[in-house]
Amino acid sequence: MEVVVEAVETETSAADVVQLHVKKETPEVVAVAGSEFLRVGQEFGSFAEFETCLKKYSNATYSTWTKHNTKTIEAQNRTQMRKKQHAWHLDEALVYYAVEVRCKHGGGVRRKGGGVRPNQGTLKLDCPARIYLRADTSKNKLVLKILEDQHNHDLDRETFLHLPEQRRLTSSDKLDLVKSMLHSGVKVQKIREYLHKEGHYVKNKDLYNLRQKMQKERDEGNPALNEVLAVENVESHRAGCESNMLLRADRDKGVLEVMRLVSEHNHPTGPDVSYRKTKRIRNNPTTRKQAAESLPSPRKDNTANMVKAIIPPLTSELHKGEAGRIGIIGGCQEYTGAPYFAAISALKVGADLSHVFCTSGAAPVIKSYSPELIVHPILDQPDAVREFEKWLPRLHTLVVGPGLGRDPAIMSTVSSMITSSKARGIPLVVDADGLFVITESPDLVMNYPTTLLTPNAVEFQRLFEKMVGERPSQVDESQNVKLLAQCFGNLTVLRKGMEDIVSDGFTVIMCSTDGSPRRCGGQGDLLSGSAAVFYNWALLKHNRKSDTESSQPLLGPGVLAGYMACRLTRECSRLAFLDQGRSMTTSDMITKIHLAFETLF
Numbered sequence: 364m365e366v367v368v369e370a371v372e373t374e375t376s377a378a379d380v381v382q383l384h385v386k387k388e389t390p391e392v393v394a395v396a397g398s399e400f401l402r403v404g405q406e407f408g409s410f411a412e413f414e415t416c417l418k419k420y421s422n423a424t425y426s427t428w429t430k431h432n433t434k435t436i437e438a439q440n441r442t443q444m445r446k447k448q449h450a451w452h453l454d455e456a457l458v459y460y461a462v463e464v465r466c467k468h469g470g471g472v473r474r475k476g477g478g479v480r481p482n483q484g485t486l487k488l489d490c491p492a493r494i495y496l497r498a499d500t501s502k503n504k505l506v507l508k509i510l511e512d513q514h515n516h517d518l519d520r521e522t523f524l525h526l527p528e529q530r531r532l533t534s535s536d537k538l539d540l541v542k543s544m545l546h547s548g549v550k551v552q553k554i555r556e557y558l559h560k561e562g563h564y565v566k567n568k569d570l571y572n573l574r575q576k577m578q579k580e581r582d583e584g585n586p587a588l589n590e591v592l593a594v595e596n597v598e599s600h601r602a603g604c605e606s607n608m609l610l611r612a613d614r615d616k617g618v619l620e621v622m623r624l625v626s627e628h629n630h631p632t633g634p635d636v637s638y639r640k641t642k643r644i645r646n647n648p649t650t651r652k653q654a655a656e657s658l659p660s661p662r663k664d665n666t667a668n669m670v671k672a673i674i675p676p677l678t679s680e681l682h683k684g685e686a687g688r689i690g691i692i693g694g695c696q697e698y699t700g701a702p703y704f705a706a707i708s709a710l711k712v713g714a715d716l717s718h719v720f721c722t723s724g725a726a727p728v729i730k731s732y733s734p735e736l737i738v739h740p741i742l743d744q745p746d747a748v749r750e751f752e753k754w755l756p757r758l759h760t761l762v763v764g765p766g767l768g769r770d771p772a773i774m775s776t777v778s779s780m781i782t783s784s785k786a787r788g789i790p791l792v793v794d795a796d797g798l799f800v801i802t803e804s805p806d807l808v809m810n811y812p813t814t815l816l817t818p819n820a821v822e823f824q825r826l827f828e829k830m831v832g833e834r835p836s837q838v839d840e841s842q843n844v845k846l847l848a849q850c851f852g853n854l855t856v857l858r859k860g861m862e863d864i865v866s867d868g869f870t871v872i873m874c875s876t877d878g879s880p881r882r883c884g885g886q887g888d889l890l891s892g893s894a895a896v897f898y899n900w901a902l903l904k905h906n907r908k909s910d911t912e913s914s915q916p917l918l919g920p921g922v923l924a925g926y927m928a929c930r931l932t933r934e935c936s937r938l939a940f941l942d943q944g945r946s947m948t949t950s951d952m953i954t955k956i957h958l959a960f961e962t963l964f
């Protein structure tokens with residue numbers, strides 16, 4: 364809007380001059396966004412009426428507001444009485460005598476520590492925009508006194524639609540529809556796509572949260588479940604010892620499930636265990652003590668037994684190949700070490716044969732490292748996929764990615780190889796550049812349950828952002844891993860780092876046993892190669908029909924294999940560091956595989 368202020372010589376103040384002599388050139392285009400919904404002097408018969416107008420104003424201006432300072436009618440009347448003045452008899456619907464509403468980004472950040480990094484978990488930007496209303500006691504109405512709508516940040520549609528307030532499903536029709544879709548098992552991704560088409564932006568995590576809320580509601584009136592499970596979650600620990608276990612009720616199956624199991628005692632273990640953070644299922648009359656007594660005793664033996672149960676005994680009845688035939692897809696001009704580390708680690712852990720599918724340039728180099736490896740120089744050949752498919756029936760598990768590089772033609776070949784492997788039901792361990800392929804095309808492994816993704820911190824963040832649409836939470840890393848596994852349809856994710864975290868979307872297990880402070884390249888390759896062998900063994904055990912239910916492992920095969928690979932890698936690292944100190948390299952770790960295996964399993 365263009366305004367012209369006439370300069371006139373007058374006795375009155377400058378403000379009056381502006382008020383008196385402003386000429387609106389085009390009065391019909393005065394429309395300030397949102398002014399049809401809120402303006403100074405506007406009167407409201409109830410606070411609800413104001414809220415309705417504020418909602419429309421908010422949608423028109425892409426701004427979000429929250430109540431900041433309020434004084435209810437009763438509070439004001441108490442003040443009046445204290446001052447020996449008469450109370451106001453205002454309509455209850457006004458709720459407040461005075462209320463200030465501020466932009467969501469209003470207010471400053473309270474510093475918790477003395478660090479220099481800004482607090483990234485806050486939306487506070489000190490935005491000055493605010494709206495203030497006060498009751499007009501003579502008219503019995505709330506009157507809008509101040510409307511300061513100058514924000515110190517951009518207001519755009521995209522950001523606005525992605526805020527939690529806007530993502531919430533408020534229309535009961537839509538909410539019911541989404542609930543029934545979730546109930547009938549429609550995939551979260553599909554529901555999200557549908558809602559986006561409808562102009563409603565939701566994130567996958569919103570739908571997961573809704574699903575969880577529905578489950579909670581469903582269980583509340585289920586006394587049978589309450590009696591059986593007694594607790595919703597229970598955590599056990601002993602002072603000074605890192606070991607802990609988290610059990611949580613699985614509402615669908617009606618069982619208690621191990622969600623986290625860190626079994627690294629620094630003392631001799633016994634049957635005694637203490638419980639903490641026990642949360643009873645709502646409405647359950649069972650006492651904490653009874654609840655604790657009804658639980659299975661979480662002993663160190665649990666994990667150890669599960670692990671031991673999958674390791675095939677070495678007997679003279681075994682024939683070559685039975686303990687595992689592992690394929691590694693990776694190795695190019697630049698990276699020959701990574702596929703070698705993965706392939707040799709698989710052999711040292713106990714596989715019988717290790718195949719490497721690499722580019723023709725990398726093949727002679729990899730062969731020269733070890734006569735034990737079978738090397739196929741095919742990745743950059745035109746008939747790579749056909750050649751690979753000839754070998755596929757002989758493989759038990761594939762590791763995709765160590766030293767693969769990022770050549771687009773090779774990435775495309777590898778995508779086809781993944782598709783062929785899936786068609787034959789071959790379990791996959793995806794690492795390094797293989798994870799780059801998956802980040803580009805998540806559909807390649809989506810819902811393929813026998814997949815173990817082994818991202819490091821950087822790879823994990825890339826994958827998480829792609830699948831969840833936001834940065835991983837800094838608060839609960841295990842939830843991040845669990846959520847990513849769920850986003851892929853409950854395959855297994857092993858996030859490597861200071862603390863390794865493994866989850867298949869149901870169970871989370873962490874490994875933070877001693878390793879070493881050396882971060883030399885190739886440790887992840889040792890991990891992926893060994894994970895492939897453990898995965899093959901864990902799946903064999905899992906699928907063995909003759910086993911009774913009770914002897915089946917408590918943890919899923921992906922989680923178990925991932926956990927074992929983490930333990931082994933860390934122990935190799937610890938042992939090699941004792942020998943070599945700062946000179947330790949991945950080759951030194953590989954020489955420790957036997958000792959680490961014997962010590963751990």
Ligand SMILES: NC(=O)C1=CN([C@@H]2O[C@H](COP(=O)(O)OP(=O)(O)OC[C@H]3O[C@@H](n4cnc5c(N)ncnc54)[C@H](OP(=O)(O)O)[C@@H]3O)[C@@H](O)[C@H]2O)[C@@H](O)CC1
Nearest residue numbers: 698699700701765766767768795796819820821884885888
């Ligand atoms: N001897 C061989 O042949 C070996 C070959 N290998 C093969 O190399 C290929 C590329 O693998 P890659 O891990 O270097 O991945 P890529 O995405 O290029 O990293 C880019 C940048 O990300 C960062 N960064 C990485 N990790 C991080 C962490 N944990 N935490 C935090 N930051 C981290 C770091 O950034 P910076 O610290 O430099 O800022 C890094 O420079 C792959 O095929 C692999 O198999 C290796 O296996 C090693 C042995």
Ligand SMILES: Nc1ncnc2c1ncn2[C@@H]1O[C@H](COP(=O)(O)OP(=O)(O)OP(=O)(O)O)[C@@H](O)[C@H]1O
Nearest residue numbers: 819859860861863878884885886887888890932933
């Ligand atoms: N900060 C850390 N502290 C202790 N151990 C760690 C740390 N980061 C990684 N590790 C150990 O090293 C293993 C490999 O993780 P890393 O992040 O090095 O994988 P990577 O980057 O894929 O390795 P690669 O060099 O083979 O590509 C982890 O499983 C863990 O045992």
